[in-house]
Amino acid sequence: MSQKLKNKIEASDTTINSLLKDQKFTIDYFQREYRWQSKHIKLLIEDLTSTFLKSYSTEDKRKDVVNYQSYYLGPVVFSISPDSGKKSIVDGQQRITSITLLLIYLNHLQKNSDHKVSISELIFSEKFGEKSFNMTDEMREPCLKSLFETGEYTLSENDDETVQNMLYRYEDIVQTFPDELTREILPFFIDWLIENVVIVEIIAYSNENAYTIFETMNDRGLNLTATEMLKGYVLSNIENKEQRTEINDLWKREIQKLHQYNDNADQSFFQAWFRGKYAVSIRPGKVGSIDQDFELIGSRFHNWFKDNHRTLLDLNTSDEFYTYFKNEFPFMVKWYLKIWDAQTEYTPAIPHATYINNWGIAESLQDPLLLASINIGDTDATIMKKIDFVSRYIETFTVRRAINYRKFSQTSIKYTMFNIIKLIRSNNLDLLGQNLTNEVNKIQEDWQGVLEFGLHGQNRKFVKHLLSRISSYIDNIVGKDTTYVSYHHPTGKQFEIEHIWANKFQEHSDEFDQENDFQRWRNLLGALILLPSGTNQSFSSDKYDDKVKHYIKENTYAQTLNSAYYAKNPNFLKSEIIKDLNFKAHNDFKSNDIEDRQQLVQRICEKLWSVEYFEN
Template sequence: MKGVGIMRDQIVSTTMTIRTTFSGQGYGLDSYQREYAWTEKQVEDLVNDLTSRFSREWSPKHELPDVASYAPYFLGPVITSSRGGIPYLIDGQQRLTTVMLLLIWLRRTQEGRDDAVSGLDSLIYSDQFGKKKFAIDDDRSERARSLLPLLNGLDFDEASEQSSSVRNLWNRFADIERLFPEDLRDEELPFFIYWLLDRVAIVDISAKDSSLALEIFETMNDRGLRLTSLDMLKSFLLGKVAVADRDDVNKVWRRRLTDLADIDTGANSAFLKAWLRAKYSSGSEDDTSIGSAFDKWVRNASARMDLDRPAGARDFVLRDMDYMAGRYCELLSATQELRTGLEPVFYNAFNSVTLQMPLILATLSVGDDDATFRRKARLVAGYLDVFVARSMVNAHDFRYRSLEHRLFALAREIRGMDADALSLRLGEEVAAITDSFDAVSTFALRSRNRTYVKYLLSRMAAWIDAECQTGYTFADYTRSAKGQQPFEIEHIWADKHAYQPDVPRRRFSDLRNRFGALLLLPKDFNASFGDKPYAAKLPLYMGHHLLARSLHPDCYANNPNFLRLIDRHQLPFQAFPDAFDAEAIEHRQALYRSLCELVWDPAQYGLVVPTSAPQSARARFSRSLRRLVEAGHVPVGSQLTGTYGGTEYKAEVTSEAKIRVETGEEFEAVSPAAAAVLGKPSWNGWTFWHLAAADGSLVLLDHFRQAATEPESVSADLAA
């Protein structure tokens, strides 16, 4: 027992919530620790895991105290050693740094909300004599160069940053912004924050000194020889094949996994999961099991996969895996750079639409030649490209969590489908998309759609460049390599109301952010000339891409390719040599809508879209605004009112069960509508919007939702 006591003095294991983990004086990082190196895929996995686990628990019926009974989530162990009273991270800094980035993002997103969760600042940093020290900091103070701008919502000059670790912090923060589900940004946000802080836990394995901590780390990661799902699946398959075939099976297995790892370190497991879901899953339960432990799932499904026969197990690797892994490598390469014929694969990867991979694999048959493979990949990726763009302008979510069940079901339907049938079937899917580019007529830059606006502008500019053979591509507008100025959104109207004195101040802000009043220009231009009046900026636009140059009359002189483009597609391009007023913005808005229809024309991908098709409505939780309207609880034409900071905002419920705000923009969900009018990244629309009851009083929209299960109560409120 004496030895056990000594061991307890040397190593202490403590279970801690995220709140407890970040409530101390912070963690140190030794100079020999590797830099922050997590990739987009690792951040995506963490965000998906956290948000999916939370969503299993949350209900619109819940109050905040109910979060205390939500199922916990284990984030894994960390190893620390204490020195000078400060715990130093030996293992786990990648995970905890990413959680800190998530906390910073949540702090910024909830800023200004009346239901904001307090105390996030003290978890993210401490104030040491007027200097912010972050919860996870290094001795080199490099992180502050990235974290301080992130914390304060400031710009970060990524192009001139020398440290790859600092740039990576910035990029991974941008991934969180892009990947975090839209619906969790609204009324669910405070619930999620409390769940993250108080129901997500780690185990801190603390050693007395760093040498012992490093020994623990090595034991857990090396001598423990933890077998991965890949290792166990390989062992299982080798045990199934005939002895004479084992060497060949092993060689193909190793060669293909090496090929994948050479392209991306996490590609091995990602491929196996995508392939198994695409070709062998029979439903959502299988999809979930494959995602958590695909080796166990294969063991359980071995009979129906024909793996119990030695020849079946052999063919599974030598024929099926060999072919599919090779095609997956091609797709993976196409996600990293533009490949002729596979451009939509790159676009979807840019938007983190990882579900394109299993969907494409599902359509393939072993033996499909290169032309067939490329055609099928282009059809699937093209369909998703159209879906994503329409979702963007209609403020709809297209992230993994919102699409996984729908697209995995589609994958099962189109397994092995020939290319001609696939073009027809996916054309039907396009026809069934309820979102259209009609929404471009009122589309505007908002705090939560900046990434989408930049993407849409990039695609439009690149499309014009391609048509006019300028040599510029989409990648040129989106990459931000070291030493290269990144492109940023340019407001044609400077943020100076004095330049537009005839426009009411509130209307000025709305018009300035309209899609047609925006361009994409290098960051240094925005910094130097963004606050200049239109007359001063117009000549400078001539030095940039055609979409910007088209504002100047000289763009239409001696420019035959551009003029042919206008004539061929009857595009409403027009120069504005003297002034760019509200009417010009509306004209430009119409131009951008026409461009969107062309850039995302399904026919370019080979999709055959029927003239009519049954419309499949988006699934929403059972008490959404649409459900309330369809049930008669909220009548069409209802006038909504919301007040904030002494300003009253009005909206109307349309016949399509959407909320039309004063700018004309329409939103299917109440919270994005509230966030849009307030200019906030997040807001709870159910507690913002009010509806007039029969007695003239204003009743929270949330009252009608909560009472939807009690028809008598709702009827009484609305009775004439």
């Protein structure tokens, strides 16, 4: 390769279609792990689908998609080896992996459609009957292959962080992708995704140049952020020099606290604060509608503040600016970070914050909801109760939707949640409890959905959440001090979902003629429990008669299958709640036993998520 070519750098805007079609590239060693979290993939889906829906009209033909609004996904940096000519991705593999997972899901959605869009070649290329995926990494291959072919993948002990995250983010896509885009609109969306989502492709012909570009792009540089522009505007409205210096110092301290959590936490904070406490409008779901408070705060909150502080925040004078940011700003930062802490580490006073961190809604809605009701004059105990109440509502909403196989994507619930934000804004605790009780009672999906609910390849994350909640709840009734974390993500040995029936269709031929009927019953929620990973593996294929003897050593919910448990546990037998739930042992475990257990789960859910919780 000539020195001239080696020093060459090319940059051009391109589409997902052009970037991925029949392409192959390796992943550089220093960034092989795929580390996107649930919030990242949910935000991407939210951004993509909302941008598409701004342009879509039911009157459009597919050819009209070319004129739809574009979406900028960001830059991707490639290096082409001077020796082998192989293309490696230096920066952008997190986004490309995520887009690949989305394409796999979309390909499944359109399988039975009469208007398929050709996207399989964006996911893999095929030679001599062998599929190979666009990002070549042997650790990813089995997971990608299984997801592409079946939409499911079973994790093994050998799977690394990347494979686990790929599976979990695929499940997030399944849960988050809006229902309204899964029908006749789907080909329009796929066309838009692969042709109107813009990427800047940067190609360097030497590793040295590629790494230099990577470092430059990941350096914060001197560009002012929205937070810094907001700060400048706020300080310009404080006339007294001492007060201005005081707020400037305070601002630095509070932003530093936020940055200790995440480099972008300051921007997420201001979006949550302004949406939760002040936004009064949201863009209607019609083509051509103009962005309102909710969207403007999400995109340019500094400009929104500049345009609305007089009318919505009642900030007009220098003293008002000074007093407001001296008091309200650090107060809201404090509780935003306390919520963050409670979500990531179980806090007994705010337990539901942890639950919704694992099974909640999009952060763009969830964070404003959590901040909406709190007031600077509230005691700490009141604020924690408020945060827990709102978290409780969010979890109740998501669980009831999930057991009825309903999604809760941002686009499908944002109007409901935005109205609740306004409803509970600055409520006292009694009013908050009343309002949330009323909102729970309005949820259309009821607990009867449990009777038909079971495990499938794309809801394992939710089933683990549900069983963790049930298992810890029953433990607590009988006096055990386990928590949700004890089952969902304990330190040390993990818990896994145990099928009470072994996967042996032939052993159930007396009840089932077809294996798919057997599998449906085997996967029903009433036929599942949680067991420690080693225990689960050691006797997962045993017959029920042998398994039930082991269950007596496990968590209370598992123990209740064994008749011996009922003879020696007075706390269990004397509990009025247990009597109301009507537990019973199962000496055998046939389909009618699963049915009984399914009804038990419904009763547990009704008790566990009762609106009585909101009574102060």
